[in-house]
Each structure stands twice: as structure tokens, then as C-alpha cells.
Amino acid sequence: MSDNLKVGIKNICREYGRDRSRLMDILEAVQGQFGWISSEAIDLTARELSMPRAEVEGVVSFYAFLHQQPTGKAIIRMCDGVSCNMNGGHNVADLFKKELGISFGQTTSDGKITLEHTSCLGMCDQGPAAIINGTVITHISTDTVKEIVHTLRETADPRKLVKTFGAGQNADRLIQSMVTNNIRKHGPVIFSVMEPFLALKNALAMNPAEVIRDIKTARLRGRGGAGFPTGMKWDFTREAEGQRRFVLCNADEGEPGTFKDRVLLTECPHMVFEGMTIAGYAIGAEEGIVYLRGEYQYLKNYLENVLAERREAGLLGKNLAGKAGFHFTIRIQMGAGAYVCGEETALINSCEGLRGEPRDRPPFRAQQGYLGAPTVINNVETFCCVTRILEKGAPWFAQIGSQASSGTKLFSVSGDCNRPGIYELPYGITLKDLLVEVGGEDAIGVQVGGPSGQCVSPAGFNRIICYEDLATGGSIIVFGPGRNIIEIAGQFLDFFIEESCGWCVPCRVGNVLLKERVNKILAGKGEPEDLAYLEELGKTVKTMSRCGLGQTSPNPVLTTLQNFRGVYEKGLKKPLDKMQRTFDLDSALQEAVRIQGRQPVHFQD
Amino acid sequence: MSDAITLTIDEVEVTGRKGQTILQAADDAGLYIPRLCWVKKLKPGATCRLCTVMVNNRPVAACTQPITEGMIVLHDTEPLNRYRRNLIDMMFVEGNHMCPVCEKSGNCELQALAYRFGITAPQYPYLFPRRPVDASHPDVFLDQNRCIQCGRCVRASQELDGKSVFQFFGRGAQKKLGVNAEARLADTNLNLTDEALNSCPVGALLRKRVGYAIPVGRRLYDLQPIGSEIEAKARRAANRK
Numbered sequence: 020m021s022d023n024l025k026v027g028i029k030n031i032c033r034e035y036g037r038d039r040s041r042l043m044d045i046l047e048a049v050q051g052q053f054g055w056i057s058s059e060a061i062d063l064t065a066r067e068l069s070m071p072r073a074e075v076e077g078v079v080s081f082y083a084f085l086h087q088q089p090t091g092k093a094i095i096r097m098c099d100g101v102s103c104n105m106n107g108g109h110n111v112a113d114l115f116k117k118e119l120g121i122s123f124g125q126t127t128s129d130g131k132i133t134l135e136h137t138s139c140l141g142m143c144d145q146g147p148a149a150i151i152n153g154t155v156i157t158h159i160s161t162d163t164v165k166e167i168v169h170t171l172r173e174t175a176d177p178r179k180l181v182k183t184f185g186a187g188q189n190a191d192r193l194i195q196s197m198v199t200n201n202i203r204k205h206g207p208v209i210f211s212v213m214e215p216f217l218a219l220k221n222a223l224a225m226n227p228a229e230v231i232r233d234i235k236t237a238r239l240r241g242r243g244g245a246g247f248p249t250g251m252k253w254d255f256t257r258e259a260e261g262q263r264r265f266v267l268c269n270a271d272e273g274e275p276g277t278f279k280d281r282v283l284l285t286e287c288p289h290m291v292f293e294g295m296t297i298a299g300y301a302i303g304a305e306e307g308i309v310y311l312r313g314e315y316q317y318l319k320n321y322l323e324n325v326l327a328e329r330r331e332a333g334l335l336g337k338n339l340a341g342k343a344g345f346h347f348t349i350r351i352q353m354g355a356g357a358y359v360c361g362e363e364t365a366l367i368n369s370c371e372g373l374r375g376e377p378r379d380r381p382p383f384r385a386q387q388g389y390l391g392a393p394t395v396i397n398n399v400e401t402f403c404c405v406t407r408i409l410e411k412g413a414p415w416f417a418q419i420g421s422q423a424s425s426g427t428k429l430f431s432v433s434g435d436c437n438r439p440g441i442y443e444l445p446y447g448i449t450l451k452d453l454l455v456e457v458g459g460e461d462a463i464g465v466q467v468g469g470p471s472g473q474c475v476s477p478a479g480f481n482r483i484i485c486y487e488d489l490a491t492g493g494s495i496i497v498f499g500p501g502r503n504i505i506e507i508a509g510q511f512l513d514f515f516i517e518e519s520c521g522w523c524v525p526c527r528v529g530n531v532l533l534k535e536r537v538n539k540i541l542a543g544k545g546e547p548e549d550l551a552y553l554e555e556l557g558k559t560v561k562t563m564s565r566c567g568l569g570q571t572s573p574n575p576v577l578t579t580l581q582n583f584r585g586v587y588e589k590g591l592k593k594p595l596d597k598m599q600r601t602f603d604l605d606s607a608l609q610e611a612v613r614i615q616g617r618q619p620v621h622f623q624d
Numbered sequence: 625m626s627d628a629i630t631l632t633i634d635e636v637e638v639t640g641r642k643g644q645t646i647l648q649a650a651d652d653a654g655l656y657i658p659r660l661c662w663v664k665k666l667k668p669g670a671t672c673r674l675c676t677v678m679v680n681n682r683p684v685a686a687c688t689q690p691i692t693e694g695m696i697v698l699h700d701t702e703p704l705n706r707y708r709r710n711l712i713d714m715m716f717v718e719g720n721h722m723c724p725v726c727e728k729s730g731n732c733e734l735q736a737l738a739y740r741f742g743i744t745a746p747q748y749p750y751l752f753p754r755r756p757v758d759a760s761h762p763d764v765f766l767d768q769n770r771c772i773q774c775g776r777c778v779r780a781s782q783e784l785d786g787k788s789v790f791q792f793f794g795r796g797a798q799k800k801l802g803v804n805a806e807a808r809l810a811d812t813n814l815n816l817t818d819e820a821l822n823s824c825p826v827g828a829l830l831r832k833r834v835g836y837a838i839p840v841g842r843r844l845y846d847l848q849p850i851g852s853e854i855e856a857k858a859r860r861a862a863n864r865k
């Protein structure tokens with residue numbers, strides 16, 4: 020085994036030119052070949068790459084999908100997202116535990132099956148969902164759990180569980196997945212017929228500065244959440260000093276409740292790659308990288324094939340599309356289960372084979388991004404908009420939507436509504452109209468923009484979705500009558516606790532403390548002071564955290580405190596005079612009781 | 625001096641040099657901005673966030689933000705000091721800090737900051753994590769109970785010692801300090817002369833057998849509050865005028 024390991028790792032490292040910036044690919048290959056990454060494997064990899072073993076271990080231990088312990092032949096990664104859980108995910112999870120006789124994080128004694136939880140898989144409109152060794156299983160019910168376990172015990176092959184393929188390209192021979200697209204509303208920008216390669220042709224007929232001018236005239240802003248003007252970003256990068264430049268496509272799509280980029284990559288990959296190529300031309304880059312979240316591994320071969328097609332058609336590579344002197348290539352970088360890697364500086368670190376921790380700014384990525392070179396990072400949907408703008412013209416795009424928010428937006432809708440799925444709608448629609456569209460009129464609350472966005476109460480349903488009012492990367496989760504808003508806020512906090520990189524104190528510790536107090540309120544032990552305590556703590560985390568994750572992580576609590584204060588207040592009790600409710604005698608005594616093996620005499624009922 | 629840059633920190637006009645951060649310029653001017661993860665000889669880590677100040681209404685870490693001409697910095701404000709206090713509390717409850725029996729007491733920067741902020745007990749519930757003590761090394765203790773993950777030892781080992789004895793493992797609330805060996809500090813190439821050993825602001829990384837060479841009561845921060853050496857510069861400058 021040890022010799023095998025040695026030779027295997029040597030070959031893998033050689034395949035990647037013993038380049039430590041490709042550590043993510045190397046570790047994934049090692050795990051692919053040997054099942055997990057042992058301490059010995061860490062040592063050998065470190066030696067091959069001439070780097071300290073602690074740095075390799077630091078990376079392995081950062082990513083949820085890299086294993087430092089042996090796992091079963093099949094790994095069931097059950098989605099723990101709020102949308103899946105609203106659809107019965109908890110019951111399915113409990114049944115898996117029962118059928119397998121293990122808890123989450125454990126492996127069956129026969130070594131066949133490992134059971135794990137994972138943050139939102141991006142299957143919110145078809146949950147409860149799980150990924151088993153890369154194969155996505157959707158619509159899991161308590162009826163199908165038995166069958167899943169049986170099949171995995173017998174064959175260890177999750178593909179046997181896929182009986183029908185989803186619509187569109189999900190049935191492609193290179194995907195063959197049961198995932199469905201659920202495109203409910205086609206709009207003019209994304210989901211309408213496109214004349215192939217016209218966008219690229221138009222772009223290459225102009226000079227790069229003119230392409231950027233068009234993107235600015237179209238008033239395109241980023242679709243990934245922050246809404247930065249795309250043309251301005253490209254300008255900065257173009258003007259920065261550097262030999263090499265890079266175009267990065269952010270396909271990490273980790274915000275719970277978001278799944279539009281998955282559909283775009285499935286149905287419109289040419290549009291995405293063409294947008295990246297146009298960006299490359301505009302900023303003077305020759306290399307592009309798609310950072311694809313580990314959860315979407317099942318799309319990788321398909322996307323590689325589309326890239327190969329484009330190379331064969333002369334749309335990638337040297338002097339592409341007949342434009343002398345313009346070269347552009349695209350490669351796919353797989354992620355390995357870390358939401359924070361969607362933050363652009365963390366994404367760059369991950370691409371460089373480092374822990375997915377965000378970086379301090381300055382320097383800015385426009386000047387010093389991937390490998391220290393000027394870098395543009397845009398969302399998948401942003402690149403699609405770029406392609407359409409170059410096909411149809413900037414004025415055409417600019418007249419769609421509202422004044423400051425041009426174009427359409429893709430919404431990923433899930434939760435308590437009749438028609439969950441993908442909607443392409445112009446900016447400027449009210450939340451109320453969106454709810455009618457999706458069949459969620461009886462909502463008691465809507466989570467706009469995922470956990471890092473805001474939870475809006477019916478009083479805010481007249482608000483308008485656009486950058487000026489309710490900004491969103493597209494995640495819309497509808498909460499129907501009977502949902503416990505505070506419990507949901509608590510689940511979102513769990514998400515941030517799990518996904519924080521842990522670099523800075525406010526985010527690493529503050530979110531744990533927020534959760535402690537929310538739990539107390541949920542347990543019926545909340546006191547009036549707890550609301551001010553939560554607000555102060557939340558503000559501390561927001562103000563003092565380093566990156567967007569920490570700066571938004573208290574939003575589930577802060578926005579529900581603002582919009583659903585009554586719900587909180589109903590659950591509070593005024594403590595009896597001079598009594599401190601925070602102190603829980605039973606739990607304080609628990610450890611002593613366990614050691615002594617008996618209850619204290621005075622407190623026995 | 626063509627590379628001089630003038631900025632304002634809390635209405636005090638400060639002159640710094642091009643390339644300096646807000647924290648460096650403030651230090652030179654005798655204005656103390658609290659910090660735990662920053663030390664002079666190392667690159668900034670920006671993990672503790674205590675040095676967060678407001679520039680253009682936005683919070684930035686003073687240890688990483690370069691100064692620019694005409695910059696207006698708010699530092700000693702009521703909300704920022706409250707948030708800083710909250711962060712110090714967080715560091716206390718995240719680990720297991722038993723100051724009365726800790727041999728770093730009096731020389732500990734975390735404890736000294738708590739005193740400076742008038743903290744006698746943290747307002748948050750203790751998380752009481754279970755963390756190991758690594759006493760394998762003949763000359764050094766690594767007590768994870770007191771680690772605040774400032775990253776000073778990680779950077780000192782890399783930048784000053786040219787090694788990588790320490791590194792962060794895991795992420796989020798599970799993140800912890802790891803060592804460059806399968807498990808034990810004794811199996812790393814840590815040397816007694818390593819600068820990393822002097823970098824710990826708390827009592828997580830301690831030399832064995834020298835703990836009480838200076839008695840408690842006569843230690844650095846028993847005698848003067850943390851930051852006073854920086855503030856003394858401002859007093860000296862004022863006296864000269």
C-alpha cells in the first residue's frame with residue numbers, strides 16, 4: 020500500500036508539473052485514487068511539492084470534501100439547507116440514520132456507507148436532496164431512503180439510483196442526471212434564442228476599449244450579489260500593470276437558496292464561455308478559469324466537452340475566431356465544499372492551492388489577483404449578460420429593467436410556493452408580484468438574497484427588487500403560514516458557523532454566541548434584554564469582520580429582529596424578581612451528575 | 625520630504641510616510657490603536673480586528689489600510705470602543721483563560737487589554753472548549769486552551785525563522801493551531817532560538833522552567849497599561865513644545 024501510495028502521489032504531482040499552486044487538483048486526485056488523504060499521503064505530497072507538511076494539512080483540513088479519515092465506498096452527503104429541510108429533509112435525515120444505524124459523520128461498520136451533512140447543494144427546488152459520490156439524488160422521501168440504502172449496500176453505485184433524467188441537457192450523455200431545470204419564466208436576456216457566436220464576432224470587430232464602453236453603456240452590474248458595475252471593473256483591470264491577466268468565472272454558487280448558475284451551466288454553457296472570452300479580449304487576458312463548486316462535479320465532463328468543442332471550432336485557443344493576436348484558453352478549477360470560496364479573494368486563494376481564506380484589501384484583485392496578476396472575477400450570470408449585450412447591443416439591454424438596474428435577473432425560487440424554480444424577470448418587479456408569479460401569495464415572510472440578505476415581512480412585500488431597494492443575487496425562499504421565523508434564522512446561523520473560514524474573531528466566535536442566544540429564546544427562556552444583546556452582538560460582528568461573510572452573517576437575526584419583532588417578543592418572559600434566567604441549574608450540574616452518577620438530593624423532584 | 629502624507633485621526637493631524645498603514649502612522653504619532661495580532665517585525669494578519677477604525681464611514685483594519693493624503697480616520701469613538709471590548713470578551717470565552725494560575729499573567733497582552741478596557745469578567749457565556757496541552761517538546765509548552773489564533777507564531781516561523789512550524793488547521797469554529805508534524809510539537813524542527821517562541825501574546829506558547837523568573841506584580845503590564853509606551857511618545861512631544 021505504502022509503495023502504491025508513493026508511486027501514485029509521485030505520478031499525480033508530476034502530472035501537475037509539481038506546481039504547488041495546483042494543490043487542490045493534486046489533493047482531489049489523491050483522494051480520487053486512494054479514497055482519502057492519510058497522514059502519510061500528506062507527508063508524501065508535501066515532499067513531492069517541496070513544501071511543509073503543515074501547509075498541505077492546512078489545506079486538506081479546510082475543505083469539507085477532502086477527507087483525513089477513511090470513508091465508506093459510498094458517501095451520502097445529505098443537504099442541510101433550509102429549503103430542503105422545509106420539504107421534509109429532517110425526516111429523511113433521521114430515517115437515513117435509523118436505516119444505517121449510524122449518526123452523521125460516521126461510517127457503517129462494514130465500511131460501505133458514510134453519512135454526512137452538507138450545506139445547501141443548490142437543489143432547493145427539488146429537495147430533499149443528497150449527493151452520493153458526485154451523483155445528485157433529488158426528491159428523496161422517507162419512502163425512498165430504504166431503497167437508496169439497499170442499492171448502495173448491494174452495489175456501492177449511486178448511478179443505479181438514477182432512473183429518469185431531467186429535462187434539457189441534464190439528459191446529455193455526459194451528464195445523465197435526475198436534476199431538473201424547472202425554468203418557469205423565459206426572459207429576453209438569458210433564456211431566449213441566440214444567434215451562435217454573433218456576440219464574439221461583434222466584440223472582435225471592435226477594439227477592446229469599445230467593448231468596455233458597450234458594457235458601461237448597457238449599465239451592466241454584477242449578478243453575484245454585490246452589484247459592482249462590470250464595465251468599471253474591467254477598466255480597472257485593463258489599466259493595471261502586468262504581463263499576464265486572468266478572467267475568473269465565479270461558479271461557486273453557495274448562497275443557500277441559489278441554483279440559477281447550475282441551470283445556466285447546464286443549458287447555456289456557450290453563453291458563459293463566450294462572455295468570458297469577450298472579457299478576455301476586453302481586458303487583454305489570455306487565460307480564463309471557471310471555479311466550479313465541488314457539488315457541481317457532475318457537470319464537469321460535460322463542460323470540458325463544451326470547451327473542447329469550442330477549441331475545435333476555433334473559438335478558443337490561438338488567434339481565435341480568426342482574430343490575429345488574440346489567444347484565450349479556459350480551464351475548470353474544482354472547489355471542494357467551502358461557501359466562503361465564493362468570496363472573490365478566497366476564490367483566488369483556492370485556485371492557487373491555498374486555504375480558502377479571504378485576503379485583505381488592498382491590494383485589489385484588479386491589480387493583484389490570481390498569481391499576483393490583474394484579474395477580473397464575475398458571476399456566471401454576469402458573463403451571460405455580457406454575451407447578450409454584445410449580440411443585441413448595449414441600448415437594447417439598457418432599456419430593459421429599471422433606471423439603475425438594467426436587464427433581467429434570474430431568481431432561484433424555493434420554499435413554500437406552488438411553482439419553485441428559475442424565473443427570468445426584469446428588474447423593478449415588486450416582491451408581491453413575484454409571489455403571485457410563483458404561487459406563494461400566502462407567505463408570512465420571504466428571504467431575499469439568501470441568509471446574507473434579508474428576511475422581509477408582509478409589510479415589505481411592496482418593495483421593489485433592484486439594486487436601489489431589495490438587492491439580491493437571486494435567492495428567494497418563501498415562508499408559508501406556520502413557519503417559525505426564529506428557528507429558520509437559527510438554521511441560517513448554523514450555516515455561517517459551519518462555513519466561516521475562522522480567520523477573524525468576530526465571525527468565528529460571534530456567530531456561535533448569536534446562536535447560543537437564539538437557542539435560548541427558542542427554548543422559551545428568552546428575556547427582554549436578550550433582544551438588545553443580540554442586536555449589539557450582531558452589530559459587532561457586522562462592523563468588525565474582515566469579509567462579506569462575517570459582515571452579513573448576523574443578518575438572519577438582525578433583519579428578523581427588525582421585521583418580525585413581535586414574533587420574538589411573544590416568546591420572551593420577564594424574569595422573576597432578582598432571578599437570573601440565563602443560569603440553567605440543570606445543565607450547570609450535568610457534568611457533576613454524570614461523574615457522581617446521581618442527582619443532587621436537594622433538587623430531586 | 626516628498627513622501628510625507630498628512631491625515632487626521634480623531635481630529636489630530638498626523639504626518640506619516642508613504643507606504644505606512646494607519647496603525648504605523650498612529651504609533652509614530654503616539655496614538656495607540658488597540659491590537660493583538662499585529663507586531664512590528666511581521667506582516668499584518670488582521671485576525672483580531674481590534675484595530676478596526678472608520679474611514680469614509682466604512683470599517684477598515686488600521687493594520688492593513690495604507691494611509692492616503694487627507695484621509696480622515698475615526699478611532700477613539702464610543703461604538704468602536706464598545707465593539708473592541710466585545711471582541712476582547714469573545715477571545716476570553718472562546719478559550720479557557722484561567723488568569724490567576726497562568727504563568728503569563730502580567731505579561732499577557734489579552735489580559736492587559738482587558739484591564740485597559742476595564743473588563744473584570746466577560747459578558748458572554750463561556751464556551752468551555754476541550755482543548756489539548758502539548759507538553760511533548762523538552763523546552764516548550766503548547767497550551768491550546770489559551771490560544772487566540774492571532775497567527776503571530778505562524779507568521780514569525782515563516783517570515784523570521786524561515787520555517788513553517790505552525791499553521792492553521794480546519795475552519796470556522798473548528799479552526800485551530802496545528803504543528804508541522806503528524807501530531808506533536810516535539811516532532812517539529814522548532815528551535816529554542818526561534819523567533820516564533822517570542823511571538824505569542826498570551827500564554828499558549830511558553831518556554832519551560834522560566835515561568836516565574838519575574839514575580840507576578842512586577843511584570844510588564846503590572847507596572848504600566850498596554851499601549852502606554854506608544855502614548856508616551858505623544859507626551860514627550862507635547863513636553864518638548
Ligand SMILES: Cc1cc2nc3c(=O)[nH]c(=O)nc-3n(C[C@H](O)[C@H](O)[C@H](O)COP(=O)(O)O)c2cc1C
Nearest residue numbers: 241242243269271272273361362363397398401567
Ligand atoms: C461569502 C461570500 C460568498 C460569495 N459567493 C459567491 C458565489 O457563490 N457566486 C458569485 O458569483 N459571487 C459570490 N460572492 C460575491 C463575489 O465576492 C463577487 O462579488 C462576485 O463574484 C463578483 O461578480 P459579479 O460582479 O459579476 O457579481 C460571494 C461573496 C461572499 C462575501
Ligand code: SF4
Nearest residue numbers: 520522523526566569
Ligand atoms: S469574516 Fe468570517 S469568513 Fe470572512 S475572513 Fe473573517 S472569519 Fe473568515
